[in-house]
Amino acid sequence: MASPVARPPQPRGLWARLDQLARASAPAALAVLLLLATGLPLGSAAREGGMPLTPLAAVFFWTLYRPGLMPPWVVFGLGVLADLLSAAPLGVNALIFLLLHGGVMTQRRALAKQSFLIVWIGFALFAAALLTLNWGMRTLLSFTIQPVTPGLFECGVTIAAYPLLAWLFVRLERSLEPV
C-alpha cells in the first residue's frame, strides 16, 4: 500500500538533498545500529536468548507512524542482515520482518490513532505470532525440533523492550521533523 501522505517537494541544492537523504535513512541506520548492538557480549543473560529482536520493534514503529521511512526493501535488507549476522537460515528473518510490515500496513489506520498501551498490545500480538512462525520455520529448515524456552524468552524480552525502543524512535522521529 502506498503512503497516503503526499511527498514533499524535491529540494534542489546539494546540501538540501544530503540533508533529506540523511533524514530519510536515519530510521534504517538506527535499526542497523540496534541490531549490531544486540551482538555485543554482555554476559550470561544474553546467552539465554535474552536479547530483544530489535528490528521487529523498529519495523513495527516506523511502518505504523512513518511508512515512507521504512519501505519494504529496507525491511528486507534488515532481515537479510539479521540472518547473516546470526548465522540463521537465510531468509527467515527477512520473511518475518516483511510479514510484520505487511500486517501493520493493513492495520495502520486503526492502530495509529490508539493509545500507547493498545499499540503495545498490538505489537505483542504481532511479535508472538511472528516469533512462533520463526520457531516453526527454523524447525522446518533444520529438520530438528528447536528448543522452545529460548524462543519464549526472546519473545518476552522483545515485547518488554518495546516501550524503551519506541521512546528512542519517537525522539528520532521528532528530530526528523522539517524545521
Added chain:
Amino acid sequence: MIQLSVPLRQALARLVLPALIAASFGLMLIGKADTVLVERLRTQLADVVVPLYAVLSRPIGTVRDAIAEVRGLILLRSENARLREENERLRRWYDRALALEAENRALRRVLNAPADPTPIFTTARVVADVGGAYARSALLALEPNHAVRKGQVAVDAAGVVGRVSEVGNRSARLLLLTDINSRIPVLVERTGTRAILAGTNAPRPRIQYWTGPEQPQPGDRIVTSSEAGAMPAGLPVGIVREGRTGLEVEPFADLDRLDFVRVHDFGLSGILSPDAVVRPVQRQRRTGG
C-alpha cells in the same frame, strides 16, 4: 528518469512487498542449496563488522570488569576463606604434580619416548556474541593473514570452548559446544568410555551414545577423544552432572564470559561437517581456473 503514470506507480508499489516475500523464500532455497555461497557472504559481513565490534567491546569489557570488581568487594570475606582453603588443597596437588612430572621425565628418558609436540596456537579476542535465541556462536577478531582454519579447536583458560566453523580474513565464527549443532567426541576419564557431547542450546550440553555397559556417573571428568581425528585427545571439557532430562556436562570453560580464546592447530583434518568437505574441491577449482 522514466516518468510513470500515478496508477502504474501505485500498482508497482503494491507489488514490491509480495515480490520481496517471494525473494525471502528464494533466499531460503539458496541457503539450503548453496551453502558455500551463503557462508562466503556471512564471512564477508563478519569481516566488516568485527573491527567495529572490536572497538565497541572494549568499553563494555571495562564495565563488566567493574561490575565483577564490585561484586568481588562485596563477597570479599567469604571469597577469601574459600580461596585460602582452595589454595591449601592446590598446594598439595602442586607438590604432587611436581613429583609426578619429575618421575614422568625420568621414565620418558628411560623409554626414549618422544614428548608430546606443543601445538601451535593463535590467541583471539571474542568480540561479539551474535547467535540470538537459536544458536550459540561467537565472533573472533583476528589479524589479517592469520593461521586459523575451519575445524580448529578453541579453548579458554579452563577447557574446550568450541570449534571454528567459518573463517574470514579478519574474523572467524566459533561454534560453541553448547550450540544445538555441536557434536564433540569425548571420553569419560574414569572409565575410558567413549561418548558424544551434543549441544542443546542450553548452558549444559548432553552426553549421549556412550559405549560399553558402564554409564557415566555425575562427577566424572570429561575430556576430548581423538575419535575420527577431529579433535586431539585429552583436552578438558567438563564434569558430568545429573540434569532434568538426563546426564549433562557442565563445561569447564566460562562460556558466559568469553574474553580471549586460544585457537589450536593440532594438524588434524578429521571429519568436520558435511559442508566443510566442499572446501578443498573449491580451492582446487580456483587454482585451476
